[in-house]
Amino acid sequence: MNDRPLTGRMHPDRTPLSLREYEQAGGYQAVRQAVGRIAPVEVMNLVKESNLRGRGGAGFPTGVKWSFVPRGAQARRPVYLIANADEMEPGAFKDRRLLEGDPHQIIEGVILASYAIEADIAYIFLRGEYTLAARRVRQAVAEAYQAGWLGKNICGSGWGLELHLHTGAGRYMCGEETGLINSLEGRRATPRNKPPFPQLSGLFGRPTVVQNVETLCNLPHLVTHGAAWFKELSRCKDGGTKIYGVSGKVKRPGAWELPMGTPIREILEDRAGGMRDGVHLRAILPGGASTEFVTVDQINMQMDFDTCQAAGTRLGTGMMIVLDDQTCPVGMMLNLERFFAQESCGWCTPCREGLPWIVQSLAAIEAGRGEPADLDILEMHTRLLGPGLTYCALAPGAMEPLHSGLKIFRDDFERHLREGRCPWS
């Protein structure tokens, strides 16, 4: 059986699977099997049993998230499902591959999740710049409607689903689930306070589940092959495969579907081909731009939620960014923090005012105009932009690379101050 269920059947030339190809390869089997045949709660229980955890960054158990959605007569309708395809974090490009390469797979995932939570309407919220993905998904949605996979009375079950593709206007904040919901409603993309959680009051104040693209793409396979098979795929207690990616000065940057829990070394050396000639690895942001650095000595770390957390970082999106010895770490952090400062929604004080101050300080250090007190300012921000202190998780995420970076690259910071210039420039 395929050990790369999500990507194994994609065309090597990156053209998308047509509806026919998808169906021939076993596509929409899961919908046929589940919709109208298994009770929605059963589908939810299956997902719970499989230990599928969200692939959007936070790793929340998917089945558990669904269990908060009110069912039956209690539910205020419509109930919504949203596929989060906003993927805007620096270094992340896994959802794009899934959307472009196999658009029917995400649609099938959406149908199954919607069925499990008894949703009436689903949206795919797509990053605006993903124009190719938009074209392909739009066409696939039309095909799915024609083939009866979407619309009223799917598989004669009496249950129907409306699916809309919405393309965003380009804000990182629209990837945060409540910011996404506000944006979809036509409001400013600022997040919402939780509670109430979206499962109770989400889109248009109705029960809503937001799920990452990769999470959803797992569902067809999970439903077809069962929870036990799904757990088998992984090298740790969380089930399934994971799309890992590497960017930075490696020989073959890219993204690969591998068992959940594959160690960094395997990904970096076997898949990405190791560092380019002449450059050496210094540190890694294992889960993407908003995770803590790990250093070379942690290269055997397994990339799964719990191991990453135990190591003081996060699996995040699993799209790692590597830092090499020819690149200034201060410059790298400046680049990242500029992004976060730019993408701050401007709602809460610490993030709105703190991130630009961080950028100003890092820029001064990088330009050789730093002062020792700047390091204290940076350190203070890594503490005071923590979870719960800011309104949403953007600022705490932005602090993760800086927090560990300040420790790991202390010498480099001090050299900038001492020499009054960037040693790499």
Added chain:
Amino acid sequence: MPVIYIDDQPYEVAAHHNLLHACLGLGFDIPYFCWHPALGSVGACRQCAVKVFRDEHDRRGQIVMSCMTPVRDGLRLTIDDPDVRRFRATIIEWLMVNHPHDCPVCDEGGHCHLQDMTVMTGHNYRRHRFAKRTHRNQDLGPHIHHEMNRCIQCYRCVRFYHDYAGGKDLNVFGAHHHVYFGRHESGALESEFAGNLVEVCPTGVFTDKPARRYYARKWDLQSAPSVCGQCGVGCNVLFNERYGKLVRVDNRYHYEINGYFLCDRGRFGHDFVNGEERIRRPLARESRGASLRETSADDALSRATQAVAGRRVIGIGSPRASLEANFALRELVGADSFYLGLSDAEFKSANLSLALLRELPTASLHEIETADAALVLGEDLLTTAPRMALALRQLARRQPTAESIVACPVPEWNDQAVRELVQQQKGSLFSATPGPTKLDEDAAAVYYGELDEIAGLGLAVAAAVDQPSAETDSLATQIATALRNAKRAVIVSGGNEAVMQAAAAVVRALRRAGRDAALCLTQPEGDTLGLAMLGGRALSEVVRDGAECVIVLENDLFARLPEADATAFLERTKTLIVLDHSITRTTARADVVLPAATIAESTGTFVNYEGRAQRCFSAFAPQPDVRESWRWLDALRSSLFWPTFDDVCRAMAQAVPAFAKAPDAAPSAAFRQIGNKIPRQSPRFSGRTAITAQLNVSEPKPPDDPDSPLAFSMEGSREQPPPALIARYWAPGWNSVQALNKFQQEIGGPLRGGDPGVRLIEPEAKP
């Protein structure tokens, strides 16, 4: 009631509050910006952080935003912990990164919530050493001055203007540290409630444009509690004076009426006090045809007294003058010769209002806001009673909330969550008017028609309330069903007799059906209802009756009578005596003009649309030749009867049974707090000698005030005065208007000691 533990001390608090609200209510100082008692919590500024503990053994605790944390029995917290204090000080440090450090030239300085909170957190040393971000300002029209660099992005302005008041042309633009609050381009703000931005904004972004011409700090203003006379709602205001000029008008909190907000007509409509048109000296003319000349008060008085002596004199009262002034005129000319000074339509409407209010219960604005359904018949409230329209909008926003938060439990103060749940649902607000009004968008259903058609709709609703029938789904049945289903319903009308009768019919029908329903009738001016209660003849009769001598009190006959009638009547009058504060077409024809004090310079009683008597106090003593109208009128009598305000007010209470309780509207002049009067000036009032230095370098003796327990002085009681006498909101550490927290029994609730004023009308049908 749940008990919470603050630093291990137990306190009982209300269950439906958030921690910030509860702690402020207990008297603790927690700094905050984005929370507002009327706007709820949104958790944006992160200023209100406190530390909560899991249980009594937890010593580490967790920092949370108090405004977003519901009160829960047994909750343990500390406000005064080094971590959380440092966090709060850092919030100020962040807000100060881009804030101009020029309080001394800022119009907000001295009543700035940001200043207060900065001092409260203890942040004072600047560490940010880079360039500040700057913005361009906009011209927002004649009333509001805009300085965006002072913004701390608390989002209160949009939440008030856009969400609370329904304004469309102010919003937030941009993102990250470039968020901008303003219009899409320069231009006058369109909302009738834009002026509230001045008080809602915690810094100097939105300031009172007319006031900034006077360069006066809050502590340098001489202030007194008063009432807005621009319509019949009777919102409470503070008049603030410096250098003999009315500098600014602020909201004066009244739980039952205006709460935290005024309309712009009230805030900016008192320009006439400083106006070019003011009459500041008595005027008289030698003969018909001669021109009016300034004269002494004695001369003017002796001319007027001679004209009055031994003649039949007609007195024409006014709905913009105080009860006491109207009463004094009636006493002077006799009840038979007293005419109400209302146009025909106003006269009928006022008398009918009075009859209906004596029969049926009415509702305060607070009661309107918290009612479950309302029907507006015939009135464009944004023109006739703007603050009432704002209250109805809150009804429309709140009413669906009640249902939604049952379905998905969310505390009512969690503003964004509540609005999410409610979405576009409209509350049970219905409106029937001759044409579109700005309230329409809040209404569940709207009807446009001629006034008689509107009256017809009202009667149909009343009939449908009496006989509920399922089959028709006409508008009338829809409205009737909503009204019947409401725990409390309010019917609003005014102006036209037939429409008012129809409104009353709906209320009667609802009451017959055992429902709690109230009738609210708008009144065009500050004392229209009071005038009707005093009673007098219709102005149309005056034209027929005529008299040799006519006294007109604060009124312009050309605004009340048809042009030809007014001209003919005045032509037949031998001697016309007019008391007014500003030039009108009537004063221009007078033989003697006695300069009247404006509402900002006089003490008097006004009766609002509910029949609530409220006292105005002078914010500053009128100029020597300017007097309260009742004083002039008393002087026209053979001997002085009423040396002080209390004398005339008591005389009125005795003579007119309807006004028996009018003296209770506020403490009398004899009231003392620990032996002292209440000062109109703050203890920091500066420049007492400098103000008049061009005349005399010695300190002038402050004017006496025999009419009230307030003093034109900075000396006097430092205690919190009874609610009717609050001249400014200030408490230690709280210089901004938010000091109001310290004056309320419960934050956002009634004032300590009860809200001022007395209702004079007891309806036959009890509420």
